[in-house]
Amino acid sequence: MNSFADLVKDGTVKEDDKYFTCKRLSVADIVNKPITILGVVKNVRTEHGDGRYILHFKCDDAEGKCFTNSRIMKNQLDQIPAECFPLTATIQSFRDGNRTGYKLT
Numbered sequence: 001m002n003s004f005a006d007l008v009k010d011g012t013v014k015e016d017d018k019y020f021t022c023k024r025l026s027v028a029d030i031v032n033k034p035i036t037i038l039g040v041v042k043n044v045r046t047e048h049g050d051g052r053y054i055l056h057f058k059c060d061d062a063e064g065k066c067f068t069n070s071r072i073m074k075n076q077l078d079q080i081p082a083e084c085f086p087l088t089a090t091i092q093s094f095r096d097g098n099r100t101g102y103k104l105t
Helices: 071-078
Strands: 034-046 049-059 062-068 087-096 099-104
Touching (some): 034 062
16 A cells, blocks of 8 residues: 555645646736636635636647636626536637736637
């Protein structure tokens, strides 16, 4: 039987890796690409503040994760029951004043 101490050494897990062990991408890297959302972790604190969401997804047969604080995306994700994942979607960007906004379609 494996021992936890043999598998995980102190200091080997980065803060954002504790959620999903896959490549971290920017939302901008997957805009307008069909993705399969595998899961979501809500209300995560990052160096940029509280309330971020982490999207765990597959895109082009590669697994990844991205952080978002998009008000619209978070509202959309809040409406999806956990048992509905995985699901397919596309993230679209739009201009909102001087900022770039994101939404799922």
